[in-house]
Amino acid sequence: MRDPVEGGLPHGGRLQQVACDYGIALGDWLDLSTGIAPWPFELPPIPLRAWACLPETGDGLHAAACGYYGVSQLLPVAGSQAAIQLLPRLREHSRVGVLSPCYAEHAHAWHQAGHQVIEITDAEVEAQLPGLDVLVVVNPNNPTGRLCRREQLLAWHAVLAERGGWLLVDEAFIDITPELSLAAESERDGLIVLRSFGKFFGLAGARLGCVLAATPLLQALADRLGPWTINGPTRTVAAHCFADIAAQQQQRERALQASQRLAQLLAAHGLAPKGGCALFQWWQGAQAAALHDFFARRGVLLRLFAGDSSLRVGLPADEAQWQRLAGVLKEWVDE
Ligand SMILES: Cc1ncc(COP(=O)(O)O)c(C=O)c1O
Secondary structure, eight states: OOOTTOOSSOOTTOHHHHHHHHTOOGGGOEEOSSOSOSSOOOOOOOOHHHHHSOOOTTTTHHHHHHHHHTOSOOEEESSHHHHHHHGGGGSSSOEEEEESSSOTHHHHHHHHTTOEEEEEOGGGHHHHGGGOSEEEEESSOTTTOOOOOHHHHHHHHHHHHHTTOEEEEEOTTOTTSGGGOOGGGTTSTTEEEEEEHHHHTTOGGGOOEEEEOOHHHHHHHHHHHOSOOSOHHHHHHHHHHHHOHHHHHHHHHHHHHHHHHHHHHHHHTTOOOSEEETTEEEEEOTTHHHHHHHHHHTTEEOEEETTTTEEEEEOOOSHHHHHHHHHHHHHHHHO
């Protein structure tokens, strides 16, 4: 039975529903529908007190997160999604540009909070910027993988900040290329950087994200969220992962290799990706819906974006998964 209050926009990773729709047992699927790294970090032992006591902020999570992101302050939230939904509530009625297509929750949240939202393409930013109060950029973008240069983003930020505007940069997929992040600039007024813990560390169920911004904005968010937003076990796990530099290096290397291999595999089967980043590849073409269905009938789940007829393909975790994906691709070509 489905949770009666589950709802919202479509996302990758909703395997239970798909398993039902296609009549294939849950355990028989290869889920490539998300951009979550398929190699979850090892979990440290979780002390009983992490479950039994109310979490305290001086427990090391903040320091470990600041060290990892290279900042002196941030606000941990229960997934960057929590910040995506709350940030629009902190502004008076605004004109909000969302660089699109991108993660659909951004436009949705600003819209729901009563703001005027316009979805714009990269090419339209310069022309639209003078009329905007807020610009939202997912970087690298999900699902297209498009990357904006730091200098470009900072130039847009300067224009917006001059009149009390915001540049909101969602860096959910940037951990593999941290040199491209705006984290180090995030104390500038009007610049907000969102980071997601779940994707790079492969632990999306922990529900953790971090907001990097100037103190007054972090304070306003914290006031709205109230105490204990991150549960004790997640705090323990995240503090451990943020400090494990060797595992981070290994994760970066294997994601980069897998992403390249995925692009080559798709291209070898006539499906050369149009974009992508270290955690997924993105393909666009008239047959996206047919491909999605063809793969799903064989128990391989891709993420379909029906609106622009495109597919996002996540990384296989191991050789058996690579072989399975390659097998279905071959079948597609043969048919
Ligand atoms: C671009 C982007 N930002 C933010 C999120 C939210 O992630 P989380 O709440 O797990 O940090 C997602 C989830 O897929 C995403 O794709």
